Amino acid sequence: MSTFNIRGGITGKILRVNLNNDTIKVEDNVYAEKWIGGRAISSWILLNEVAPGVKWDDPENYLIFGAGVLVGTILPANRMNIDTLNVFNNGKGSSNFGGHFSPEVKFAGFDQIIISGKAKKPVYLYIEDGKAEIRDAGHLWNKTTYETEEMLKNELKDNKLEVASIGPAGENLVRGSSIIIDCGRAAGGSGVGCVMGDKKIKAIAVRGHKEIKVAFPEKFVERAYEAYQKIMSRPTAKLFRKKTLGGLVYNDSEQFDELWEMMHTVRNSQDVHWSREKRSRMMGKEGVGKHFKKIQACYACPVGCQPFSEINEGKYKGAKGLGYWINSVMWSGKMDVTDPEASLKYHLHANELGLDGDDSSVVMSWSFEAYEKGLLTKGDTDGLELNWGNTEAMMELQEKIAFRKGFGDYLADGVVEAAKKLGKGSEQFAIHQKYQDTLDPYRLAKGWSLACATSPVAGRHMRGSLNLPIAFGPKGAKFNPFSYEDQPPMVFWELRSKEIEDIIGICVYVGTWSGVYALEPSDYVDLTNLAIGTNLNEEEFMLLGQKSYNIEKAFNTLHVGFTRKDDLPHRRFFEDPIQSGPHKGEKLDLDKYNLMLDKFYDLHGWDKETGWQTRETLENLRLNDIAEKLAQAGRLIE
Amino acid sequence: MTSMSTFKIKHSLEKCYACKTCELICSFHHTKSFQPSVSSISVERDHINGIWRWTLNDTCDNCQGEEQPLCVKFCFYNAITIEEGEE
Structure with missing residues (x-):
């Protein structure tokens, strides 16, 4: 058909x-x-x-x-x-x-x-x-x-x-x-x-030497040119190409103070505040940006956000390569390491080793906290002193994990498995979401928190996470990043938009999620219609995004049986308050979080008690075959 | 409008970000589809050393029939320009 x-x-x-x-x-x-x-x-x-x-x-x-x-x-x-x-x-x-x-x-x-x-x-x-x-x-x-x-x-x-x-x-x-x-x-x-x-x-x-045809070639190219013009009309577009991410990761200025409070998770998420002095060491004039050489853009992208860096002197001389992101700064913050050369080398080496920096920095910082609490000693860690800020330990552990050497092998299966092995209450600070190590901040920016906690891919931040008021979203929606009430409609909108971006392959940094904030679903639907020859409207396209998200939700219910409790953030974010800085003392409120989750489930049409999909919702989405699979497994709300 | 026969496409490696947009849109001029293998432009990237090579072969017809060369129009880094009178 x-x-x-x-x-x-x-x-x-x-x-x-x-x-x-x-x-x-x-x-x-x-x-x-x-x-x-x-x-x-x-x-x-x-x-x-x-x-x-x-x-x-x-x-x-x-x-x-x-x-x-x-x-x-x-x-x-x-x-x-x-x-x-x-x-x-x-x-x-x-x-x-x-x-x-x-x-x-x-x-x-x-x-x-x-x-x-x-x-x-x-x-x-x-x-x-x-x-x-x-x-x-x-x-x-x-x-x-x-x-x-x-x-x-x-x-x-x-x-x-x-x-x-x-x-x-x-x-x-x-x-x-x-x-x-x-x-x-x-x-x-x-x-x-x-x-x-x-x-x-x-x-x-x-x-490949073959061709990709589009349904309406001339009209498509004309509309694509308009899309490029729209991207380039955004003030951030040209900032990006000077230095990556609008200079954010190479910038210690006050204007980014609040954003960094929202983004950081310092010392295994004990804190979110990194002092101005520490941030300046990493992101000031003598920080990581000192080694920036040029940008290499992704395919057909006018923004160009990927830096090429090279360290020409010192201990890490010769280290070179592509990339250095907000995440890269966050990895160092996890261990409270403020050595910019080490941080850059750590990022580049993660790429050489094929080691995910998000996961490895989480499990590593868990081991630092276990060491701080006396649950691990030098006898367990191959002699490494896992003190906060110990650059050498961070660099050595990265290599040990990648090759499963000594104590690295202990950490190489992720934070949940490591905490199971150690026991002694270390599970209490093993920061994971649905059993996957999670780097992300959950306390302050509630939209970021909600999207990460409910993400079908377990605690990652690319499925609707928001920490800034964006130019898009449902009509009339308010957005205060710290408010519980404002988040569900925005996250619900953004996750569908992101789903469309991943169906058509548009980069998030030119879309609605982050970066330049230029293209939006009305552009996506125009461009897609001209390319593939359809006559879809924006509402139908958003619905397609919603259906795609629901496949993943059903997959998790069928394969793992995740329920509502798996959509709540880790206990640390509810129990351990932020230790310093302007938000000192703040933590998540469980009752308010649950209300936020209720509203989010309502928007999806999911059952509030279990978090599962309902027959009515899936049939409205014309996903009857998925409803049958779930019903046969006894995991559908009739 | 520039006379199509009296200019030359110039490329600045310094301004180039190696995004290959020029390579792709050039193929559209030739085929009305997207097929970099028949483009007059070729971009090679060395990711390890952060260097790239940009070349233009003799299949370039200065985008005859277009208002301006598509590689110039679609280079958002201003790395490709036209130089008058050097055909």
């Missing part, structure tokens, strides 16, 4: 690779007619083809790379989703990245790459123009992601090759491992690099 009659944007093909028996199949992309593209397609395939009870390290688990429907056209649409089982909870795993890999997959002729099974020995996947080969990767194993990309480009004699690879962390099945693209874009959430390591895939190398 044709739903959209899609006439452009997609390649129309899906690549299936089964590593159990080395089979490669190319099939028609029949899913686009129902879900258009990106994560919605991948979520649907996972829901229907990976049975409840399958664990992340079973061969039956899938690793799906899915490009947005507008990727490969003339727009800053370069994003791709990686969907699989989350290694921390066996629920929905999903990670999203930009760069130059995703368009190359489309030019190679595929919308989705679905990998199942496990290879017996290390392999890499080579994809070119509608074909794929499973190749030996023995020589690439034990190499960093930088080395892997360089070796592949050299041996295939192609400087335009695009590579997604894992580093030693993924090979060693460190749970919080990432897949690295362009040696600097990290797909970090859900342990996607760990799944890739478990399947013994070192890398995917892609080269």
Whole structure:
């Protein structure tokens, strides 16, 4: 049954690779007619083809790379989703990245790459123009992601090759491992690099020469140019390209004081306040920005937010590479480390190792707190003194975790597993959401908090999180970041908008979530209609986003049985007040939080008592087949 | 309007951010679809060393039929310009 009659944007093909028996199949992309593209397609395939009870390290688990429907056209649409089982909870795993890999997959002729099974020995996947080969990767194993990309480009004699690879962390099945693209874009959430390591895939190398057609070529390009003009008309657009993220991470000025209070989680989330002196050391003139050299932009993006840095002197001389984000500053704050060179090196080395900085900094800072409380001693930590601010300990632990060496092995399965091993009440400060380590702040910016706590991908901040009043959202909605009451409608709006962004592949930094705040759903629907030949309206598009989000929700209910209690933040944020700064003494109020959650469930049409989906809501969304699956499992509210 | 036959496309590596927008839109001029492999422009990126290479081959026709060369129009970093009288 044709739903959209899609006439452009997609390649129309899906690549299936089964590593159990080395089979490669190319099939028609029949899913686009129902879900258009990106994560919605991948979520649907996972829901229907990976049975409840399958664990992340079973061969039956899938690793799906899915490009947005507008990727490969003339727009800053370069994003791709990686969907699989989350290694921390066996629920929905999903990670999203930009760069130059995703368009190359489309030019190679595929919308989705679905990998199942496990290879017996290390392999890499080579994809070119509608074909794929499973190749030996023995020589690439034990190499960093930088080395892997360089070796592949050299041996295939192609400087335009695009590579997604894992580093030693993924090979060693460190749970919080990432897949690295362009040696600097990290797909970090859900342990996607760990799944890739478990399947013994070192890398995917892609080269494409094929074309992407759109339904109305001239009109589409004209409308895309307008979209570019809209992006460039925003004052922040040009700030970004001077230094990354509008200079935010290289700026210690007062104007960002309150924002940093909202963003930071200092010393394992004991605090949110980092003194001006500490922030200046990291972000002032002699801070990380001193090593900034230039920007390398993602594919077809006019903003350019990715810095290239190089350290030319001192202990970390020679360290160079792409990226350094707000998260990178937050990682150091977790350990209270204020050495800018070390922080930059830590970021770049995380990319080389394929280690997710969010996860590893959480479990590391948990160990620092256990050491502070006397629950761990030097005898447990290979002699490392895990005192707050100990740069050497942070740097050494990163390496130990990635290679599972000594005490690093103790931490390599994430904070929940580490706390189980240690016991002694350390579970009380093991900061996780739905069992995945969570870097994010939960106390002050309530919209950020609500979206992270309820995120189907467990405590990550890309599903509707808000900490600033944005230019978009439902008509008439108020937004005070600290208010409980204002958040549900805004988060509900933003998560649907984000879902659309991930279906079409538009970057969040030109969209409604953050950064330039330029393009919005009315732009998305125009551009998509012209590209794929549909006649959708904005309301229908937002509904598609809502349906896509509901697939993930159902997946978690079916596979893990998460309920309302799993949508509340960690106890620390309710019980331990902020220790210093202008918000000293503040913590979350459980009653108010529960009311906020009630309103959020109401907007979704979910049951307030269990947090589960109802038959009525799913049938209104025309997701009757999902309702049946849930009903059969006894997890649907009738 | 600039005479299409009397100018040359100039590229500044210093201003370039290696986003490949020029490569992509150039292919649109040739095919009315998006296919960088037939573009007159090629951008190669070295992510490890932070360097890139930009080249223009002889299939470039200065975007005949367009109001202005699409690579110039779509370079939002102002790295591509036209230089008069150097055909």
